[in-house]
Amino acid sequence: MQDTTAALRQRVRDVLRQYPGSQRAFAEQIGLDPTKLSKSLTGTRRFTPAELTRIAELTGVTVNWLINGGDDVETVAAAPQRTARPVRDPGDLREASRYQQILDAAWHLIAERGYHSVRVSDVAKECGTSAATIHYYFPGRDDLLTETLRYSVRQAFDRQVAELHAIEDAHERLLRLVELQLPTPGLLRHEWSIWLQVWNESALNPDLQVLHSDSYTRWHDTIARTIRQGQEQGVFADTDAEELTVTLTALIDGLGIQVLAGRPGRSVERMRKALREYVEREIVRH
Template sequence: MQDTTAAVRQRVRDVLRKYPGSQRAFADLIGLDPTKLSKSLTGTRRFTPIELTRIAELTNVTVNWLINGGDDIETVAAAPQRSARSGRGPGDAREAGRYQQILDAAWKLVAERGYHSVRIADVAEVCGTSAATIHYYFPGRDDLLTETLRYSVRLAFDRQVAELHSIEDAHERLLRLVELQLPTPGLLRLEWSIWLQVWNESALNPDLQVLHSDSYARWHDTIARTIRQGQQQGAFTDTDAEELTVTLTALIDGLGIQVLAGRPGRSVARMRRVLREFVDREIVRH
């Protein structure tokens, strides 16, 4: 694939110039030593996928824009459909920073406590602000759930673009996509918690069904295009890519739910093994 390192560095410099704080403060927020940030900006080291994802979150852009120069450019992962795209808050840098702080707090609270257990006052307390400020961005709890879903879609898309854009081999990329869907402790488990709640709410709330459908379509399309590329490379069987995608995503969903629900005998390690065996048995050409 085309080496986009120089272009990435320039785009990071562009967003950094608009950042209201110092470069050192920016480095701290993305969990990067200031010296390493300077080296990344001058080209003596590369930004890691995690760093690119965090930079995108903090600066109100997408990883796809940082790497490829546009939000909707065709890349290794399918872009979110229109209803699933986050508005990403106001354009002003300071206002955008406040919006992101509130969204981060709301997303984590919903993931950890459950949608129906989180009050606007809880989000305000975590952010050290007033309920009125929260209501400015999220007028009601339904708005909060909608944006947490959109945020999860954006996180997954950004992470996949950052992780996969340099992997040309479709088999390797598919295995990496599987790995990125395992509910390991931390961010991925929190994302799974959000998805479980959205599935439940969508079954009861027709207004959420379109958003849920568009959000899931992004993930489905990412798997399908990876399988098709593997078929073009001669690495995968000629079985219908849509059928393989339906089966693989259903398997991921079912196993993930069982792991989160704590079913005896279901673990991340077993989920990984079952999924890799399915890929090798049903998708890889032998």
């Protein structure tokens, strides 16, 4: 694999120069000690996947751009479709920061309370701003849900690229993909909550179905390309990769829904065990 460490550091420096605050403030925003940030920028320390994901989120770029130099460069995970882009380009970095603050608030409120329980005024209150400001970025209330889906898709893509780009072995990468999809408390459980609500609304809203389909295709293709790579490496069985992907993603969806719904006997641990057993039984070459 090409060593992109030096180029990655340079791209982080580039976005840091555009950041409206100090380098110390930038470090604090990504949850990093300023000294560690300096070491990462000079090459004596590597950025962690979580730090790269936060840098991308804070500056409005993608992890794929940070690591590989382009949003749509072929990488370990399938890139989001063009429909998975914000309806309003935030413009400069200051405006992008404001947009991100509003989107963060909407995303957390919808994940925690449910789409139909969140009003524009709730998001405005959370951000300490006016409803008019929210409407500037989200013209209609329905845009809140569609934008939080786009946000979840972008988060998942960034996280997968950050976590997987250094893993060459397809078997290890597939297991890591499964781990990244478990509805563990916090960020991942919130993402699952958003997806559940999108699934529900998509059944009744044809426009949302298009966005959902494109977004889900990205996840499907990431699994499929990992399985095909494993077959090329000789670690996965020569079974139809598309059929394996359909079954594995269906298992993830079904088990995840049962965990979030609190079905007795269904837990993240049991979900992890069932998915790993499927991978070992049906996908790994014996």
